[in-house]
Amino acid sequence: xxxxxxWKAILAxxxxxxxxxxxxxxxxTRFQVETDPRVDEVMGAILGSNCGACGYPxxxxxxxAVVAGTAPVDVCVAGGRAVAEAVARVMGISLEMRERGVALxxxxxxxxxxxxxxxxxxxxxxxxxxxxxxxxxxxxxGCLGLGTCKxxxxxxxxxxxxxxxxxxxxxxxxxxxLCAEACPRGLIEIVPRHQEVLVVCNSGxxxxxxxxxxxxxxxxxxxxxxxCEADAIHVEDNLARIDYEKCTACGDCIEVCPTDVIxxxxxxxxxxxxxxxxxxxx
Amino acid sequence: MNExxxxxxxxxxxxxxxxxxxxxxxxxxxxxxxxxxxETSIGMAMSVLFxxxxxxxxxxxxxxxVLEPLHVGEFLYIPVFILIIAALVQFVEMFIKRSSPPxxxxxxxxxxxxxxxxAVLAAATEAVKPGFLKLNIAYHFSLPEALVYTIGVALGFxxxxxxxxxxxxxxxxxxxxxxxxGTPLAFIIAAILSLAFMGFANxxxx
Numbered sequence: 001x002x003x004x005x006x007w008k009a010i011l012a013x014x015x016x017x018x019x020x021x022x023x024x025x026x027x028x029t030r031f032q033v034e035t036d037p038r039v040d041e042v043m044g045a046i047l048g049s050n051c052g053a054c055g056y057p058x059x060x061x062x063x064x065a066v067v068a069g070t071a072p073v074d075v076c077v078a079g080g081r082a083v084a085e086a087v088a089r090v091m092g093i094s095l096e097m098r099e100r101g102v103a104l105x106x107x108x109x110x111x112x113x114x115x116x117x118x119x120x121x122x123x124x125x126x127x128x129x130x131x132x133x134x135x136x137x138x139x140x141x142g143c144l145g146l147g148t149c150k151x152x153x154x155x156x157x158x159x160x161x162x163x164x165x166x167x168x169x170x171x172x173x174x175x176x177x178l179c180a181e182a183c184p185r186g187l188i189e190i191v192p193r194h195q196e197v198l199v200v201c202n203s204g205x206x207x208x209x210x211x212x213x214x215x216x217x218x219x220x221x222x223x224x225x226x227x228c229e230a231d232a233i234h235v236e237d238n239l240a241r242i243d244y245e246k247c248t249a250c251g252d253c254i255e256v257c258p259t260d261v262i263x264x265x266x267x268x269x270x271x272x273x274x275x276x277x278x279x280x281x282x
Numbered sequence: 283m284n285e286x287x288x289x290x291x292x293x294x295x296x297x298x299x300x301x302x303x304x305x306x307x308x309x310x311x312x313x314x315x316x317x318x319x320x321e322t323s324i325g326m327a328m329s330v331l332f333x334x335x336x337x338x339x340x341x342x343x344x345x346x347x348v349l350e351p352l353h354v355g356e357f358l359y360i361p362v363f364i365l366i367i368a369a370l371v372q373f374v375e376m377f378i379k380r381s382s383p384p385x386x387x388x389x390x391x392x393x394x395x396x397x398x399x400x401a402v403l404a405a406a407t408e409a410v411k412p413g414f415l416k417l418n419i420a421y422h423f424s425l426p427e428a429l430v431y432t433i434g435v436a437l438g439f440x441x442x443x444x445x446x447x448x449x450x451x452x453x454x455x456x457x458x459x460x461x462x463x464g465t466p467l468a469f470i471i472a473a474i475l476s477l478a479f480m481g482f483a484n485x486x487x488x
Contacts, residue, residue, distance in 0.1 A: 008352040016344065016362060020369035027373050031380040123455050 038067045038090055045086035046076040053077050053154050053176035066091065077174045078154075101175035101190035103157070103168050105183075106202040107143035108216040108261065110163035114139055115213045130184040138213035141202045143187055149179035170265070196249040199233075199240050201261045206238055211259070218261045224253035233262075289430050291486060295417045296434025299485055302401050303442045304476040309401035313443060314468055316392070323447035327440030329392040331433070333374065334405050337367045338432040341406040342425050355411065363406050371397045405435040442479075446471065 042063040049059070054075045056062035065071035066087060073091055074084035077100065120129050120136035126148035129135035135144045145164030150156075157172035158179060170193075180188040187202050199218065203210045207219035220238035232246035233253055240253075240262070254262045302308050316326045341363050349355035349362060375393045379386045396402060408414045409428035423431060449471055458467060 005354065009354045009358055012348055012352050012354050013358060013361060013365075016348065016365060020365060024369060024372055024376075027376045031376040033379050124457065125455060128455075 036067050039063050041090045042066050042087055045090055046083055047079045049078070051078050051154055053174055053178065055177070077176050100193060101177075102170050102173045102193050103149075103175065103177075103179055104189050104191045104198055104200070105143060105149070105158075105166045105168065106187045106189060106200060107141075108165070108200045109137070109139065109142050109214045110145070110161070110165035112163060113215045114142060120144075126182075127184045139203060139205070139210075139217065141185065141187075141204055142214065142217075144185070148182050148184070149188060152178050152182040154178065192244050195242075195244050195247065196264050196266075197242060197247055197251060197254065197262060198265060199242055199262050201239065204237050204239055210238065216259055216261060219259060221258060223256040223258065224262060227252045227256050289427070292417065292423075292427055292431050293434040294486065296431050297438040297441070298479065298482045300417065301438045301442060301479050301482075302404065302435050303439055304472070304479040306404075307476075308404045309399060309439065310472075312395065312399065312401075313446060313472065314465060316395075317443050317447040317450055317468070320444060320447045320451055323443045324440075326392045326395075327436075327443055329396055330399070330401065330439050331436040333367070333371060333393070333396050334402050334432050334436040335429065336370055336374065337363075337402050337406045338409045338428055339425070340366050340370060341410045342423075342428050345410045359407065359411055360403075363403055363410075367402050367406065368397050401435070401439055405432050408435075442475070446475065449475075 039060075040063075043059060046059055046063060054062050054071075054077055056065060056071070056075070059076075062071060062075050066073060066075055073088040073093065074081075076083045076087070115138045116136050117138040118133070118136050120132070122128055122132055124146050126135075126144045126146045129144045129146055134140050135146075137144065143164075143166060145160065145166070147158075147160045149166070150158040150160050153173075154176065155172050155174055157169045157174075159167045159169065161167065175190050175193075177190050180186075180190060185202070191198060201216070201218040203214065203217045205213070205217070207221060210217040210219050218239050220235050220240070222235045222240075224233045224240050225235050229250065229252070230246050230248045232243045232248070233240055234243070235241075249264075251264060254264055296302075300306060303310070303313050312326055312330075317323050344362060344366060345355055345359070349358060371393055375386075409423055409431045412422040415423075446468075450468060453467060453471075462470070
C-alpha cells in the first residue's frame with residue numbers, strides 16, 4: 001500500500017487548519033473590539049430568547065442598554081424576579097423591583113352591547129378597520145374586536161370571545177406593553193397590578209350619544225366623582241379616570257355607576273399558586 | 283463560443299435554470315426560516331452573496347494550488363471546504379465588527395447561520411471541483427468563471443428568498459384556513475414557485 005497519499009492528506013488538512021487557525025488568532029487580536037465585559041455577563045443572565053417583550057430588538061441590545069444605564073436591571077420582563085436579581089448582581093447594584101403592570105383594554109363593548117354603524121368585511125386587522133371610516137362600530141373610541149392585540153401578545157394573554165369582547169388573562173400578562181403599542185385606538189393601558197378598581201371605557205362622546213351607541217359606555221355623569229371620598233376619580237372630556245395613587249379601592253364608585261363601566265378585579269400577586277385567576281377578570 | 287456569451291450562459295444557468303432553492307432544493311432551511319419578513323430576507327441574501335463569493339475564491343485557490351497538486355482533493359474536498367467556509371465566516375464577522383458596526387448590526391445575526399449553510403458549500407463545490415456542474419458548458423471553471431457562477435447562484439438565492447418573503451408578507455393578512463397558516467402554506471408556495479421555475483428548463487440549450 002502506498003502510504004504517501006495518507007501523509008499528503010494529513011499534511012494538506014493540518015496545514016490548512018493551521019493556516020486558518022493562525023489567521024483567526026491574529027484577526028481576533030488585531031480586530032478586537034473594546035466591549036464592556038459586563039455586556040456578555042448580562043447576556044448570560046437574561047433569558048436570551050430574543051422575545052422582544054422588553055421593547056428592545058433583541059437580547060444583545062437590551063444587555064447593552066442595561067450596561068449603558070439606559071435600561072433598568074429588570075429589563076427582561078419574561079425572566080421575572082430571578083433574572084432581574086442575577087442582572088443586578090452583575091451590575092453590582094441592589095434590586096429595586098419595579099412593579100410590573102398588567103394590560104387593561106379600556107372598552108367593555110362587544111357585539112351585543114355596542115351599536116354597529118356598518119358591517120366591516122375587510123382585512124381582519126384593527127389598523128386596517130380603523131383606517132376605513134373607523135370600522136363597523138358606531139363608537140369611534142371603542143375596541144374594534146379584530147384581535148391585533150391578541151396576535152401581538154407574546155404570551156397569549158389576550159382572549160377574544162365570539163362576542164368580540166376582550167379578556168386579559170392577568171396571570172399570564174407580563175405587562176410588556178406590546179399590545180398597547182399595537183392598538184390603533186390606544187385603548188390598552190398598562191395599569192398597576194395591585195389596582196382593584198378600574199374604569200373600562202375610553203369614550204369621549206357626550207353623555208347622550210355615548211348612551212345611544214353603547215350600553216356599557218361612560219356617559220360622564222360625574223356620579224363617581226361626587227361619591228369618591230379619596231378624590232381619586234375625575235371626569236375629564238366626558239370620561240371618568242382613576243388616579244391610581246389616590247384610589248383606596250373602597251368601591252363606592254362601582255355602586256353608583258349607572259352603566260357598570262367601573263369594575264373591580266382580583267389583584268394579581270406574584271405566585272401562581274396563591275392566585276387562581278380566571279380568564280374573565282377583564 | 284463567444285466569451286461574453288459564455289459568461290452570460292454561466293450566470294443565467296446558475297441564476298434561473300438550476301436555481302439553488304427552487305430547482306435543486308438546497309438550503310431549504312433559510313428559505314423557510316428567514317423569509318417571513320422582506321427586510322430580514324434582504325439581509326440574508328446580501329450576507330449569502332458576500333460569503334459565497336469569498337468562499338468560492340478561497341476554495342478555488344485551495345483546490346488548484348493545494349489539493350489538486352497533492353492528489354488528495356477527491357476525498358478531502360468536503361472537510362477542506364467546510365473548514366474554509368467556517369474560518370472565513372468567523373474572520374468576516376470579526377472584520378466587519380471592527381470596521382463597520384452598522385453593517386455588523388445589519389448582517390451580524392445571519393453570519394453564524396451561514397457558517398453551516400449547505401448552499402455555500404454546494405456553490406463552492408460546484409464552482410471549484412470538476413465534474414460537479416449541472417451546466418453542460420464546462421468541465422472545470424477558471425477563477426473568473428467560478429466567480430460569475432457563484433454570484434449567479436447567490437443572486438438566484440436572493441431573488442427567490444425575497445420574492446418568497448413578499449408573498450408570505452402579503453399572505454399574513456389574508457384569510458387563510460388555520461391549519462394552513464405559516465409553514466404549511468410556505469411549502470405550498472415553494473412548490474408552486476418551483477413549478478414556475480421549471481419553465482426555464484432547456485432555456486438557451488442549457
